[in-house]
Amino acid sequence: MPEEFGRRDYYRLLQVDPAAHPEIVRVAYRTLLRVLGKHPDVGGADSEASAIIEAYATVSNPERRRAYDMWLRAHAAPVRTASGFPAEVGQWVRSVLAEYHEAPTAPFAGRFDLVLEAPAPSSDRLYAKAFPLLARDHWPTVFTLCRAVSVARRGVLPSTDVVLMVANRIEELRAFLEESVHHSSQWAWNRCLIAVCTREPFRVHTGRITLMPSLLRRLGGAA
Secondary structure (H helix, E strand, C coil), X not given: XXXXXXXXXXXXXXXXXXXXXXXXXXXXXXXXXXXXXCCHHHCCCHHHHXXXXXXXXXXXXXXXXXXXXXXXXXXXXXXXXXXXXXXXXXXXXXXXXXXXXXXXXXXXXXXXXXXXXXXXXCCCEEEEEEEEEECHHHHHHHHHHHHHHHHHCXXXXXXXXXXXEEEEXXXXXXXXXXXXXXXXXXXXXXXXXXXXXXECCEEEEECCCCCCCHHHHHCCCEC
16 A cells, blocks of 8 residues: 555544544534634644645545555554543543543544543443643633534434543632533433542532433542
């Protein structure tokens, strides 16, 4: 296979699974450029936007996608690691959700430090991201990420994804949890909920979530 694709992982650039349906690829592409601000018109870098456009042009074309998939298998791109995530939190989450497996190619996994997925037939996911300090200035980023995960999620079975923010310290915790409820899709077929894990004291906090999912109950989630 010629080296026509360079060394880029187009699925990682688009933050979708290699088996993603074309509609999910399209939604991820539009979300990256517009919602997450990758397009130059909304403040993104030209080089990053060009790479995303190149990736979409390949993955959205069935013939080029088949050729690219063959190239990707031949070159076995390395899996992303969660080096920036607090080790003790990662160990604790993995021990509580022992049957979950890492899902580095889940939609928008590249925006998080750790993504875990439940075994089949369930496909519930935990998306985790660490902040030394979760301040009000970070709220738009958190809510945008939650929206991106929710928009990209598709499935014939109901699912619940949890976006877990891990912070050494958080400003206005109660206000954040109240605001997060408005950005959580609690009644959708594919739900997406927001929670916070503080390290001092060590605890998982949630807003007023209707029908608390087992994933958060197991992690000790509390309003």
